[in-house]
Amino acid sequence: MKLLYWLDDWLTLSKNEQQAQLPFTGDDLLDDVFVKYHFVDLDKPLLFTFSPAGTNYQEHDLHADFSPWGYRLAQKQGVNIIAFQHLGRSNWFRSRNLIFFLEQLATLLEPFNRRLGYGTSRGGFGVGAFANLLQLDTVLLFHPVSTKNKAKAYWDTRSSTDIAQQFDWEGDYHDLDLGKAQGYIIYDPTNPIDRRHAKRYAGLTHLRVFGMGHGTHATYMNKFGFYKQIAVDFMRSEHIDIAQFRQQTKTLRFKEDYYKRLNKANAKSLHRLELLSKAHNILLEEKVEHVQEHQAQIDIQPLIDIAIKHQDEHPQDAIQLLEVAQQLVPDDPLVAHTLKQLDKDE
Template identity: 30%
Template sequence: MLLINQAVRLQVDNVLVQYHIFDVNEPLMVTFPPSCQVMSQEQVDAKKQAWSFQFFTKKKMNVISFNHIGSTKNYFDSTLFAVFVKGLACDLIRFPKRIGYGSSLGGYATAFHADNLRLDKALLLMPVSTYWQPSAPWDPKLIEHFKSQQRDMSHIDASECKTPLTIIYDPLYVPDTKHKQRFVNCVASYRIPGVGHRIARALLDIGSLKETILEFRSGEIDSERFYKQARSRRSLSYFFRSLDEKHVGKISTKRLAIIYLHKFYRYKQQSIELDKIKNRLQESVCKRLDYVCCLAHGKGVLALRNAAAGSALVFC
């Protein structure tokens, strides 16, 4: 039985479960994190907060957050956790809406457990559909996972999820596009081309992440607002970084020209910044040597000053 009006932490096998229920008449968010948010047992014991837990609790929104412990190879697939999820589902029926939210590995885990949790819908950012590499040979991320797997995981596949899914992904990034295509019940999708497997980071950097999550919680994502904000992705440092290497289908000459134009422009910007740094260092060296010259007299010192200034320019 879920406790009301208090923050609760418990550990189920290798998963941290953290929840806070403010009002059972309001929607409940159920969240799973990306692999980079894995916790060590020491962090769990030190009361580190589960991924996304604070975001929702600060807004007084009902939330249950699951966080993997110990390894990025933790796929939320332990038998004990599966039993816990099925039991938890009975407590979740009382909420008017049960909404899933996950990113990358978290998208996989959300979809994998969505049906057992009886979720009404789920928002997935660049979700992985399976970690069984033979089922997704086009995803290089899975190679290392496959090498370390000590059991057959072919049956642990999130793509068959029956819960309605909304997916945000980069259509130009081959692995994420093919994962998205495997989900049989993707009812809506939003695209952010050119950012690769960085959807959550890109949404955060362009100031769209919070609005997107809250809109989805209350209903549907405002597509006009979403795509208007998505235009600013062109200002991100990692935009266009690898579009000429990882793309879907044949890349056009026009698109390739635009990519290299932006790469050149960013390189030029970086070169300008390096020139500024070089000039400041040179000015700093000259000022210090001028001070030395004021303390001493003679051509020997002046010659030393000139030589040092010249070598400083070469060094920079």
């Protein structure tokens, strides 16, 4: 627990002396959780991240440059970061050693005036469970689980609930405890289990994305940089521009895959499927008008220039940039020609 010893000594210094000791980077292994930290500036917030399901690393995957979920993104934003990465497939941050570490850590954070939490799904549970202990001010959660205590969330019938029963769901920090924390929760209200978990986070600002599903954050939505930009805005300002967020979600309606996911989420309701079909047909007409209205304003030349500049060194990245340009301006002959040439070379 190197961090605890370092913080204990660091707290004896004046603020100027503390700042002079930064940046400071290190890591610890706490049973089945790897923690990595990077402190850069006392005037910047301290961000806590907890990893989601699907990041199922093992201890043998750890190396000197290993970065837990959310760590590199936080580094790029220049904030202080303590990132917790669970190891193994079924891990709900219930280790007694981890909890002892967090309880000790909570007493050593006085120099950091602003404390943030960021997590999704299982990671959202981690943020919510330890928010009050760590005295978090603001949180950003994507479809978080609130608890796997069957008495409190009897309606969570996912297979992960039964698997999670190997852990203690009666002891400390087994349920959400936000304390004074404010912030945002983003989820899909058409997912009934996510919706019921979200209702338990009553004190947060609820932002709904229809058709998002539960595991889309790391795949479909992330492909468009949708959630990454939200996380970046949150880290930089502790704030999400709700009007802009709603405008972004509105543009998702123009993506065919969005309706496929909505149809899947509502497969058992013929009434909803009929409504979705009508809405989809209306949107197809709107999409044509939307594209025509905005195409003239889109300048894709910078994307083409960057792709051509780096095509020899990073051909796959160049192709991806051009594919984005082609989505923005589907009928541009220069993009089509350049992409065809790159595909041929590749």
